[in-house]
Amino acid sequence: MLDALRTYFQGKLPLTETQFSRLASLITPRHLTKGEVLGRQGETARFGAFVVRGCLRSYVTDARQKEHILQFAPENWWIADQHSLRHHQPALFTIEALEDSEVLLFGAGFYNQMEQFGPAFQQVFYELLQNSLVAMQRRLIGVLSAPAEARYQEFQQLYPTLARRLPQRHIAAYLGITPESLSRLRAGRGEK
Structure with missing residues (x-):
């Protein structure tokens, strides 16, 4: 599984073998089964994840027990919940495996250790955080x-492989519409 992380970073930043070994020591490979919860809303987050396979x-x-999906995390x-993980505060959201998944878990120490990898590594994670912020801002505005229709089109652009992989109820919850509305929207676009 670590090869997927190595490949991910090769496109962004060359890590020496020593740096990659240090990075790997901060990460725990784990298999999550479909439906398994990695962290629960209201509890302190213990891990974040890099998704190797799955979603x-x-x-x-x-308060009415309705789920609102904030993000999907497919491969790579x-x-x-960075705030909970770094500051040991109650998590704002739940993270759950939608498919059997292979992930690389990292704890709060991961962020604290970034300095030892140098400015280039910190820059990559700064850009990841900025991209995450921009994506959440766009999502909120949407x-x-x-x-x-526009939200569905944005979903397809952001997650091109997920429309066929995920249950319609999850896509609808992400879009903030009912599954029936999503069915009508798809039918109007000639999708099944």
Whole structure:
């Protein structure tokens, strides 16, 4: 599984064998079964994950027990409740495996150890955090102001492989619409 992480970083930053070994010592490979929860809303997060194979999601449950999906994390995506992980505060959302998944787990110490890898490594993670922030801002704006058709199109652009892999109810929860509305939207686009 570590080969997937090595490949991920090769495209962004050359790590020496020593640096990669140090990085690998901060990561734990793990298999998650479909439905397994990595972290629960309201509890302190213990891990974040880099997804090697499979798909995870982050979601919140409101007072009426309705789920609202914030993010999907397919292959080569990172997912974590960073505030909870770094500051030992209650998690804002739950992270769950939507498919049997192979992940590389990292704890709070991962962030604290970044300095030892040098400025280039810190820059890569700074860019990841910025990209995450921009994606969440776009998502928020879309949920607040874009019609369902535009949100679905954005979903397809962001997650091109997931429309056929995930249950319709999860995609609908991500889009903030009912599964029936998603069926009508797909039918109008000629999708099955």
